[in-house]
Amino acid sequence: MSKLVLLRHGESMWNKLNLFTGWVDVPLSDRGIEEALRAGELLKDYRFDVIFTSELIRAIQTAMLVMSRNRSGVPKVIHEDGKMKEWGVVYGEHGKNYVPVYKSWHLNERYYGKLQGWNKDHARKVYGEEQVHLWRRSYDVAPPDGESLKDTAERTVPYFRERVIPELEKGKNVLVSAHGNSLRSIVMHIEGLTKEEVLRLNIPTGVPLVYEYENGALRRIGYLRKNGFDDDLHIGR
Template identity: 80%
Template sequence: MALLVLVRHGESLWNRLNIFTGWVDIPLSENGIREALKAGDLLKDYKFDVIFTSELVRAIQTAMLIMSRNKHGVAKIEHENGKMKEWGTVYGEHGRNYIPVYKAWQLNERYYGKLQGWNKDYARKVYGDEQVLLWRRSYDIAPPGGESLKDTAKRTIPYLKERIIPELEKGKNVLVSAHGNSLRSVVMHIENLTKEEVLRLNIPTGIPLIYEYKNRKLIRKGYLTERGFINKLIE
């Protein structure tokens, strides 16, 4: 039995300022760093074999901070092309005890198009509460020039099937550090949620969501907290 652990990155500087971020590459806030380290404390005894993150710095930071607390090895970013791949090769035997980290644009946050950089409260004043809620939470309604959750799923789900599931089938424990909407699309697929259910689905920052992979199926254990597992997904 293998484990799949999903973590939404900790609070970013634009999360704190209530700004639509999308693909804008904004780092974690101080609170986000604390959230990532807290997740690391919760996961410190979990042995991971491979890690996947988006290409955005807030997800990469979160994964590396989580692994800074881990007892079972050092996380190493795998550069898959160019000079970084060539010169990042490990030769010494003492450096081979590491967990590979793969970055994938397919796991990036939903592209918010022309809303990127807008304060969310200001967007509500301009477009109305209901319209902004539909852009943020619905399945197939995209913000101006951006992606809907349905569009996001067209890249996240193939990546899940082609890169992540094969690692679970090998019995490997997998950590994925990504974003609210890229993870919403993954959870919707795993949990077979309806469009109505996904409207109410919110993935909290910095709280690990754990699945067991058994008999070719992902079975939810729940969110890992200091009080143990909490199973509620739809909020």
């Protein structure tokens, strides 16, 4: 039986400022660093065999901070093309004493298009409360030049099926460090949520969501918190 841990990155500097972030590459805030380290403490006894992150620094930072508290081995980013692929090969005696980390844009946050960098309250004043709410919380309505949640799912779910599931099938334990919307789309796929249910799903920052994989199926264990597991997704709360 293998384990899958989904982890939304800690608070970013733009989360703190209430800005639409999307694909803008913004690092974690001080609070976000603390959230990632707390997640690392919760996961310190988990053995991870492989890690997947988005290409955005806040997700990569979160994964690395988690692994700074973990005993599985040293995380090593695997570059899959260019000179870094050629020159990043490990030849020394510790060549197998690391945890591979794969980065992909397929796991990036939902692309917010022309809203990126806008303060959310200012956007409501310009476009109206109802329109901004529609962009943020509808399933298939995209902001100007951006992605809807449906668009996001069309890149995250195939990647999850093609790259993550095969690792679980090999009996490996997997950590996925990504974003609110990319993870919502993956959870929608795993849990079989309706379009209405996924819109009410809010994945908290820095709280590991744990699944077990066995006989071709994923079973939710729940959110891992200091006092144990909370097995409720809290849809609609």
